[in-house]
Amino acid sequence: MKARFRRALAAGLLTVLAVGGAGGWAAADGQRAVTGPPPGTAAWVADTTLGVRLPEPGRASAAEVAGFFDGLPPAQQRALAVRHPLVVGNLDGAPYRLRYLANSLALQEERQHELARAADPALPERDRKAAAARAARYAELGSGRQILAFDPRGxxxxxxxxxxxxxxxxxxxxxxxxxxxxxxxxxxxxxxxxxxxxxxxxxxxxxxxxxxxxxxxxxxxxxxxxxxxxxxxxxxxxxxxxxxxxxxxxxxxxxxxxxxxxxxxxxxxxxxxxxxxxxxxxxxxxxxxxxxxxxxxxxxxxxxxxxxxxxxxxxxxxxxxxxxxxxxxxxxxxxxxxxxxxxxxxxxxxxxxxxxxxxxxxxxxxxxxxxxxxxxxxxxxxxxxxxxx
Incomplete structure (x- = not known):
């Protein structure tokens, strides 16, 4: 029993050493996984403009989301994407072309937010540079690409x-x-x-x-x-x-x-x-x-x-x-x-x-x-x- 435990312990330690030696320990270990509904979900759930309850992200199935959008005319679908781009762009089951539109709009909005941060003298220079880099990346992704999902968190x-x-x-x-x-x-x-x-x-x-x-x-x-x-x-x-x-x-x-x-x-x-x-x-x-x-x-x-x-x-x-x-x-x-x-x-x-x-x-x-x-x-x-x- 003790011998088996020692072999198991040695193998575990070998895993750690080999993984560490293969590329070096990452200072950013302990990454926080992005989970849960997308940003803007609270405003989406509270939206009563159509007179119906909108499918709740994270709770409604993709099939339920698809059925909901199938029942809406194109103008109402588009209006939801304009009002809630980060939700519609990440809503599994929403029409994929509507997601392209929503994510294009979300990228534009987030780019403006990052440009404002990049120009904010109250922020440290490192943060301003990081904001400028993200703004440039958002512009790149939003330039005619077919983006099916976009989440700026993390x-x-x-x-x-x-x-x-x-x-x-x-x-x-x-x-x-x-x-x-x-x-x-x-x-x-x-x-x-x-x-x-x-x-x-x-x-x-x-x-x-x-x-x-x-x-x-x-x-x-x-x-x-x-x-x-x-x-x-x-x-x-x-x-x-x-x-x-x-x-x-x-x-x-x-x-x-x-x-x-x-x-x-x-x-x-x-x-x-x-x-x-x-x-x-x-x-x-x-x-x-x-x-x-x-x-x-x-x-x-x-x-x-x-x-x-x-x-x-x-x-x-x-x-x-x-x-x-x-x-x-x-x-x-x-x-x-x-x-x-x-x-x-x-x-x-x-x-x-x-x-x-x-x-x-x-x-x-x-x-x-x-x-x-x-x-x-x-x-x-x-x-x-x-x-x-």
């Missing part, structure tokens, strides 16, 4: 649609890992490791047959530390992802989730429903907080880690609240393992020209027969053979 969250839903054959939702927020969702550094860069790559690789949502919709860990080693933020993110899918998939049909790094734990904990999700593709996973592929109700495809991915140094354990469990990259996990030839590093799996991008695109399009399976994956070869037959 480090900021947003979701951007790439492509047109009416023209796309299928839809993908990209779920990111650590260090991604409103300011970094399509950053130039390691661009294809961001949700925005991944969306661009998948769209292009599919010949624009895919519509892709870059979903920066939860509070991610900052750098690598205790937040990244634990599941607290992933659990909060999983709830937000599930709610987002409740509103999206009645329009798109079942989607493919493409999940990177810590985002694979978010996707695992979301327990995606077959009627909403065709399958999950995991890239650079530290573990999914799911014991094995059979713990998911949908097919799990895992892109084999490349030799330069530092995530390989993180022990696959779950002890004392640290670690994300078994390694999805191992054949024993039961996932469909696919090749990542040509990829380099933790953020390089969806770089154009890589086998991992080609495989992820084929999976999202439902073209399993085109997938290049990893050598040690009978589950992948069986799926490809079934598709060929």
């Amino acid at each position: 480090r900021g969250q947003y979701a951007q649609m790439f492509g047109e839903l009416e023209q796309a054959e299928r839809t993908v939702v990209v779920v990111p890992g650590s260090d991604i927020d409103l300011m970094t969702g399509d950053r130039a550094s390691a661009h294809y490791g961001t949700p925005g860069g991944a969306a661009e790559a998948l769209r292009a690789a599919s010949g624009e047959r895919l519509a892709v949502v870059a979903w920066t919709g939860y509070t991610t860990p900052v750098k690598v530390g205790l937040d990244a080693a634990g599941s607290r933020l992933a659990e909060a993110g999983a709830a937000r992802l599930s709610a987002f899918l409740d509103g999206l998939t009645p329009v798109t049909g079942p989607v493919t989730l493409v999940c990177h790094s810590y985002g694979t734990a978010v996707c695992g904990l979301a327990d995606p429903k077959p009627e909403q999700v065709r399958g999950v593709v995991a890239l650079g996973s530290p573990g999914m907080d799911v014991a094995g592929a059979d713990g998911l109700r949908v097919p799990l495809w895992v892109v084999k880690r490349n030799a330069e991915d530092w995530i390989d140094k993180v022990p696959n354990v779950s002890l004392f609240g640290l670690g994300h469990g078994a390694d999805p990259d191992q054949p024993s996990y039961g996932a469909r393992l696919v090749s990542s030839t040509g990829s380099h590093g933790h953020s390089g799996y969806l770089v154009p020209g890589t086998a991992s991008l080609a495989n992820t695109t084929a999976i999202a399009l439902g073209e399993d027969a085109r997938v290049d399976c990893a050598a040690d994956s009978p589950a992948c070869r069986s799926a490809a053979a079934t598709a060929t037959a």
Whole structure:
């Protein structure tokens, strides 16, 4: 008994040391997850202009929200978006084009607020510079982009649609890992490791047959530390992802989730429903907080880690609240393992020209027969053979 405990303790400590050594402890550990209804909810609930009770964010289901808006003429829908842009823009189940409009208006309003802060001499210079940077980012996001969600709280969250839903054959939702927020969702550094860069790559690789949502919709860990080693933020993110899918998939049909790094734990904990999700593709996973592929109700495809991915140094354990469990990259996990030839590093799996991008695109399009399976994956070869037959 004591020996087993010592081994468990050693493994737990090894997790901490490896995670810390992989990227350095984050000074911002203890990130506060953004949860609950969007800003402006109190004014929305109190609004009686239409003479009816408005669906309460966080309580009304996406189906109830959709039914409510279906019963309103376009002019009244638009009027609600103008009066309550932050609520309508984040209201799962609201018409997606109305959400584009609402978020455009919300970005304009928040930009003006940040510009005022940037010009306020009473604020420290650091705060004024941060406000100016956010104002510039809000202007960028509001310049004709299709923004499905925008929440300025905390480090900021947003979701951007790439492509047109009416023209796309299928839809993908990209779920990111650590260090991604409103300011970094399509950053130039390691661009294809961001949700925005991944969306661009998948769209292009599919010949624009895919519509892709870059979903920066939860509070991610900052750098690598205790937040990244634990599941607290992933659990909060999983709830937000599930709610987002409740509103999206009645329009798109079942989607493919493409999940990177810590985002694979978010996707695992979301327990995606077959009627909403065709399958999950995991890239650079530290573990999914799911014991094995059979713990998911949908097919799990895992892109084999490349030799330069530092995530390989993180022990696959779950002890004392640290670690994300078994390694999805191992054949024993039961996932469909696919090749990542040509990829380099933790953020390089969806770089154009890589086998991992080609495989992820084929999976999202439902073209399993085109997938290049990893050598040690009978589950992948069986799926490809079934598709060929």
